[in-house]
Amino acid sequence: MKLREAINRLVERMRPNKEESEMQLPAEFKKLIGMIEKTQEIELSCDEVYNLLDQYTEIVDRGENAHKLMPLVEHHIDICPDCREEFEALLRILQASPA
Amino acid sequence: MVDRSNEQWLADLKSDGPAKENALADLRATILKGLPYALSNYLSPDNPQFNSLTEEVAQDTLLRVMDHLDTFEGRSRFTTWVQKIAVRIALTELRRRRWRDFSxxxxxxxxxxxxSFPSLMIxxxxxxxxxxxxxxxxxxxxxxxxxxxxxxxxxxxxxxxxxxxxxxxxxxxxxxxxxxxxxxxxxxxxxxxxxxxxxxxxxxxxxxxxxxx
Structure with missing residues (x-):
């Protein structure tokens, strides 16, 4: 995978267009740097988060402080798009059918 | 639908006869009621694939739940645990379909x-x-x-x-x-x-x- 070539290409695309004097920075590159920035030494895996996802989603649904109660789950969901989708889908179910 | 505690769900599903059948039917209805919300960002109930997908997901979820009943630790409502399993099965299938041609x-x-970088920040x-x-x-x-x-x-x-x-x-x-x-x-x-x-x-x-x- 020649990521460097991709970034070379990106650099070319950043050159100001003669007609539109705007610099363009792809969101994907920004996302990549953001993910590196958020990386922690210890992170939960997808399986560990899956085991806790029902409990975590109920905490969020009840409006409790998930950030304080389950920070590692919250962090994983912020980083992992698959787990985030599953959390959001489960939360929609809980919000639609209150306990 | 009977309103059950976690313990009642487990007892009914582990029993034989009508109590188990009723619990399975209620659980299936619970799954099918939740799926339209879970899938709302991905698949409309009007989509011709919707009913077959949700029926398939409900069936697979019930099988998985029955196989893994002993792993439920009671840290959430039983139905939330079941819905979590349904969500995983449904989204896994949708991802598989959506990215079928990707290599x-x-x-x-x-x-x-x-x-190519399709979405750009200006x-x-x-x-x-x-x-x-x-x-x-x-x-x-x-x-x-x-x-x-x-x-x-x-x-x-x-x-x-x-x-x-x-x-x-x-x-x-x-x-x-x-x-x-x-x-x-x-x-x-x-x-x-x-x-x-x-x-x-x-x-x-x-x-x-x-x-x-």
């Missing part, structure tokens, strides 16, 4: 000409010095990625972070479990973070260069 090989071939036109700094920074980051990551890590990172392919689908194509792919990506991110630190380059430095304009 990592095509990504590599496409990458020979450079990856910044005000920078002055020439700023543009040079930005180019240099991108080249520097590219070099770090090249030097620090394995081929497998680069492929996974480009596919997930840049192309937006679900981890589940990238993992399937790499013959790995999603869990293992997450660990591989975590290791890659950690390596890059440490390398940036070794080079006395912080992510704030990177943002600062691009905030210029």
């Amino acid at each position: 990592l090989d095509s990504l590599v071939e496409e990458n020979e000409d450079g990856i 910044d005000p036109g920078p002055d020439p010095d700023a543009l040079t700094q930005q180019s240099d920074m991108l080249q520097r980051v590219a070099r770090l990625i090249d030097e620090e990551l394995t081929e497998k890590q680069r492929t996974a990172m480009v596919a997930t972070a840049i192309e937006g392919v679900p981890l589940e689908e990238v993992a399937r194509r790499m013959n790995m479990k999603r869990n293992a792919l997450y660990k591989l990506l975590h290791d890659a991110r950690l390596r890059l973070k440490k390398r940036l630190a070794n080079e006395n380059l912080t992510t704030e430095d990177i943002w600062a260069v691009f905030d210029r304009g």
Whole structure:
């Protein structure tokens, strides 16, 4: 995978267009740097988060402080798009059918 | 539908006869009631695939629940635990369908000409010095990625972070479990973070260069 070539290409695309004097920075590159920035030494895996996802989603649904109660789950969901989708889908179910 | 406690759900599902049948029917109805909300961002109930997908998901969920009843630890409502399983089964199937034609090989071939970046952030036109700094920074980051990551890590990172392919689908194509792919990506991110630190380059430095304009 020649990521460097991709970034070379990106650099070319950043050159100001003669007609539109705007610099363009792809969101994907920004996302990549953001993910590196958020990386922690210890992170939960997808399986560990899956085991806790029902409990975590109920905490969020009840409006409790998930950030304080389950920070590692919250962090994983912020980083992992698959787990985030599953959390959001489960939360929609809980919000639609209150306990 | 009977309103059951967690203990009642487990007792009914572990029993024989009508109590079990009623519990299974109620659980199936609960799953089917929740799925339209879970899938609302992906598949409309008007879609011809909707009913067959949800029926299939409900059936697979019930089988999995019955196989794993003993693993329920009671940290949530039983129905939430079941819905979680249904969500995983449904989204896994939707991802599989959506990315059916995607291959990592095509990504590599496409990458020979450079990856396309479809969604762009627009910044005000920078002055020439700023543009040079930005180019240099991108080249520097590219070099770090090249030097620090394995081929497998680069492929996974480009596919997930840049192309937006679900981890589940990238993992399937790499013959790995999603869990293992997450660990591989975590290791890659950690390596890059440490390398940036070794080079006395912080992510704030990177943002600062691009905030210029």
